[in-house]
Amino acid sequence: MKSICATKGVSAAGIKEGKFGLALIRASGTAAGVFTSNKMRAAPVEVMMDRMRRGRLDAVVVNSGCANAYTGKRGIRDAEEMCAIAAAPLGLEPESVGVASTGVIGRYLNLPLIRDQCERIAPLLARNDDAEDAAARAIMTTDTFPKHALVETGSFSVGGITKGSGMIAPNMGTMLAFIYTDAEVEAPVLHDILRQATRRSFNRVVVDGDTSTNDVALCTATGAAGKVNREELADAIEAVCRNLAVQIARDGEGATKLLEVTVRGAADEDEAAAVARTIVASPLVKTAIYGEDPNWGRVVAAAGRSGAEFDPYAVSLRVGGVPLVVRGEIVADLGAAKVAMHGDTVSFDLDLAAGDGKATAWGCDLTERYVEINGKYTT
Amino acid sequence: MKSICATKGVSAAGIKEGKFGLALIRASGTAAGVFTSNKMRAAPVEVMMDRMRRGRLDAVVVNSGCANAYTGKRGIRDAEEMCAIAAAPLGLEPESVGVASTGVIGRYLNLPLIRDQCERIAPLLARNDDAEDAAARAIMTTDTFPKHALVETGSFSVGGITKGSGMIAPNMGTMLAFIYTDAEVEAPVLHDILRQATRRSFNRVVVDGDTSTNDVALCTATGAAGKVNREELADAIEAVCRNLAVQIARDGEGATKLLEVTVRGAADEDEAAAVARTIVASPLVKTAIYGEDPNWGRVVAAAGRSGAEFDPYAVSLRVGGVPLVVRGEIVADLGAAKVAMHGDTVSFDLDLAAGDGKATAWGCDLTERYVEINGKYTT
Numbered sequence: 001m002k003s004i005c006a007t008k009g010v011s012a013a014g015i016k017e018g019k020f021g022l023a024l025i026r027a028s029g030t031a032a033g034v035f036t037s038n039k040m041r042a043a044p045v046e047v048m049m050d051r052m053r054r055g056r057l058d059a060v061v062v063n064s065g066c067a068n069a070y071t072g073k074r075g076i077r078d079a080e081e082m083c084a085i086a087a088a089p090l091g092l093e094p095e096s097v098g099v100a101s102t103g104v105i106g107r108y109l110n111l112p113l114i115r116d117q118c119e120r121i122a123p124l125l126a127r128n129d130d131a132e133d134a135a136a137r138a139i140m141t142t143d144t145f146p147k148h149a150l151v152e153t154g155s156f157s158v159g160g161i162t163k164g165s166g167m168i169a170p171n172m173g174t175m176l177a178f179i180y181t182d183a184e185v186e187a188p189v190l191h192d193i194l195r196q197a198t199r200r201s202f203n204r205v206v207v208d209g210d211t212s213t214n215d216v217a218l219c220t221a222t223g224a225a226g227k228v229n230r231e232e233l234a235d236a237i238e239a240v241c242r243n244l245a246v247q248i249a250r251d252g253e254g255a256t257k258l259l260e261v262t263v264r265g266a267a268d269e270d271e272a273a274a275v276a277r278t279i280v281a282s283p284l285v286k287t288a289i290y291g292e293d294p295n296w297g298r299v300v301a302a303a304g305r306s307g308a309e310f311d312p313y314a315v316s317l318r319v320g321g322v323p324l325v326v327r328g329e330i331v332a333d334l335g336a337a338k339v340a341m342h343g344d345t346v347s348f349d350l351d352l353a354a355g356d357g358k359a360t361a362w363g364c365d366l367t368e369r370y371v372e373i374n375g376k377y378t379t
Numbered sequence: 380m381k382s383i384c385a386t387k388g389v390s391a392a393g394i395k396e397g398k399f400g401l402a403l404i405r406a407s408g409t410a411a412g413v414f415t416s417n418k419m420r421a422a423p424v425e426v427m428m429d430r431m432r433r434g435r436l437d438a439v440v441v442n443s444g445c446a447n448a449y450t451g452k453r454g455i456r457d458a459e460e461m462c463a464i465a466a467a468p469l470g471l472e473p474e475s476v477g478v479a480s481t482g483v484i485g486r487y488l489n490l491p492l493i494r495d496q497c498e499r500i501a502p503l504l505a506r507n508d509d510a511e512d513a514a515a516r517a518i519m520t521t522d523t524f525p526k527h528a529l530v531e532t533g534s535f536s537v538g539g540i541t542k543g544s545g546m547i548a549p550n551m552g553t554m555l556a557f558i559y560t561d562a563e564v565e566a567p568v569l570h571d572i573l574r575q576a577t578r579r580s581f582n583r584v585v586v587d588g589d590t591s592t593n594d595v596a597l598c599t600a601t602g603a604a605g606k607v608n609r610e611e612l613a614d615a616i617e618a619v620c621r622n623l624a625v626q627i628a629r630d631g632e633g634a635t636k637l638l639e640v641t642v643r644g645a646a647d648e649d650e651a652a653a654v655a656r657t658i659v660a661s662p663l664v665k666t667a668i669y670g671e672d673p674n675w676g677r678v679v680a681a682a683g684r685s686g687a688e689f690d691p692y693a694v695s696l697r698v699g700g701v702p703l704v705v706r707g708e709i710v711a712d713l714g715a716a717k718v719a720m721h722g723d724t725v726s727f728d729l730d731l732a733a734g735d736g737k738a739t740a741w742g743c744d745l746t747e748r749y750v751e752i753n754g755k756y757t758t
Binding site (some may be wrong): 037038039040069070072103104106213283287289290291292293296297298300301302303304305308310312328330332361365366368369371372374375 | 416417418419448449451483484485507541559592662663666667670674676677679680682683684689690692706707709711745746747749750751753754
């Protein structure tokens with residue numbers, strides 16, 4: 001197993017019929033979630049933010065194809081009904097079932113379809129390769145591959161699945177991530193760990209800069225592996241989140257290359273992250289990556305508008321290890337730099353020479369295909 | 380005449396040879412400038428920020444093809460030398476000549492070429508249609524048409540030229556705007572007027588969100604028309620800036636449609652502007668415009684992440700006059716909305732129902748051609 005089902009106490013099932021998918025994940029334990037910062041939160045996010053106060057979940061139900069966003073009071077009732085639909089065949093209280101949605105904004109859920117799909121997959125809940133893959137595939141929208149990650153330390157494991165593609169995919173919504181561990185950990189601690197891990201992983205991925213109405217990262221700890229070292233757990237959860245985040249970036253809509261930008265020498269980590277995010281989000285950097293054009297001026301210009309404090313003539317910049325600027329001196333060997341941009345991953349390393357802060361952000365190139373996916377799709 | 384030469388006291392000349400152009404504009408008077416907020420300012424911007432303290436200019440020299448950005452101390456010396464080159468044939472002090480550049484970042488100016496071009500065009504300085512058009516064309520990079528604007532009130536006139544295309548064009552730089560009036564006005568007043576006009580025009584255009592290292596808007600007042608009413612002058616300058624700004628948006632790299640977003644009912648004008656800018660900058664809104672897809676959820680979602688305070692279920696949204704959402708009720712007639720998105724201009728009107736603030740921002744659609752222009756261009 002390569003993700004959630006490798007974690008003791010977790011079983012999964014999923015179905016995908018055309019653009020409508022449903023995933024069920026059964027796992028009892030302490031739970032924590034982080035949610036979209038978009039003011040326009042989808043109904044399932046509203047329901048979950050309330051529900052997570054209990055700090056425990058027994059299962060999660062997720063649908064793709066309809067975001068249940070901008071659906072008002074009826075959307076809230078529908079999200080609660082979706083929990084009840086999933087709770088029934090599992091013999092659970094609806095309040096102990098988590099819910100998430102991804103898809104078109106401004107449409108109501110098709111509850112009869114969700115009920116039908118749920119009744120068909122609940123008996124299939126299992127702890128094996130096929131089950132976790134079915135769940136990962138059920139939540140995909142424009143993703144081109146299912147996304148799994150797993151860290152096994154010997155004493156405990158952390159596994160996760162996610163979907164991404166666009167921050168908002170073509171008229172669809174959402175980054176969704178479901179992470180499971182068999183470590184035993186209290187809900188508030190788990191929440192702190194998840195928040196920190198999210199800040200350093202999912203929050204550092206920019207595909208198109210559009211923040212979804214439905215973003216959610218959920219972590220449930222079944223406790224089956226007993227108590228563990230907190231630092232070790234935090235490291236494992238962060239590693240799983242980072243692995244999933246990089247997969248989201250690589251599978252960005254229309255992407256042909258992963259873009260990885262490490263900024264060091266910033267005043268602090270937050271400032272390094274802000275600079276790295278600005279660079280990976282720049283349409284001009286993204287198109288240069290696509291064209292394998294070592295147009296380093298665009299990278300430095302993006303850093304310049306990021307708001308960070310630094311001396312432009314003190315910076316150093318490398319692409320794939322090839323120096324472009326060394327302490328403000330232009331040393332670019334454009335031929336070697338262009339070669340360093342071949343392949344499916346392009347890495348920039350920018351040293352601001354202004355402190356000890358360091359952070360990495362991930363994105364992808366901007367291609368004609370992104371425009372096609374998002375422009376030619378008609379509601 | 381349709382722009383700067385319609386203003387008394389202004390003569391112009393220009394030449395464009397391949398990607399290297401030079402424009403000369405002769406006009407003595409009080410002067411004010413606003414400059415890029417990018418921390419990495421180009422050398423000519425540094426020189427001009429210093430030079431504008433005098434509040435007077437006698438001429439401006441502008442080159443395209445090389446941004447003279449990230450060029451260190453040599454770049455500063457080169458920008459000063461470029462002023463001296465332009466001052467000589469005009470019999471002016473170098474300190475009274477303004478300078479601006481647009482083009483590739485990280486390259487030094489070709490001063491021999493600039494001297495040669497300058498010597499050839501200085502004798503051609505004239506006040507007529509051809510002269511102002513030659514200047515407007517000389518500063519173009521990926522622009523597809525020269526950009527002129529003129530307001531004549533009867534007592535005075537305000538004319539301007541600009542270039543845009545990308546906030547940073549393909550490896551090139553810059554939004555440049557040169558505005559002239561024959562009104563008599565003191566430099567500090569002119570500066571206030573220009574700053575306000577810029578805030579409401581150029582600063583509300585987003586082509587790709589990348590802020591150039593070379594952005595500059597300059598206004599010179601020759602005083603030939605004598606003293607005028609301050610409000611009237613401010614209105615005329617703002618109208619000229621807005622006209623030029625809309626032309627920049629319409630001529631965004633690869634654009635097929637102008638996108639105009641008016642936000643009303645915000646807490647104040649700044650908040651309305653922030654929401655409008657977020658919407659016109661959204662890649663998902665931009666691709667939906669391109670595909671004529673009335674995907675209004677993307678517009679509301681962009682507003683939701685703008686940071687503005689409002690109740691998502693109180694908003695109203697129209698496209699080209701067709702209602703999509705009325706006080707939170709979805710009323711979208713998607714067929715009629717799609718028709719409203721035909722043509723070369725798409726207008727959204729979003730009422731946040733949270734105050735009296737109102738602002739308009741301009742952008743363009745995102746097309747495969749933008750990717751092609753910026754991705755396939757190789758340094």
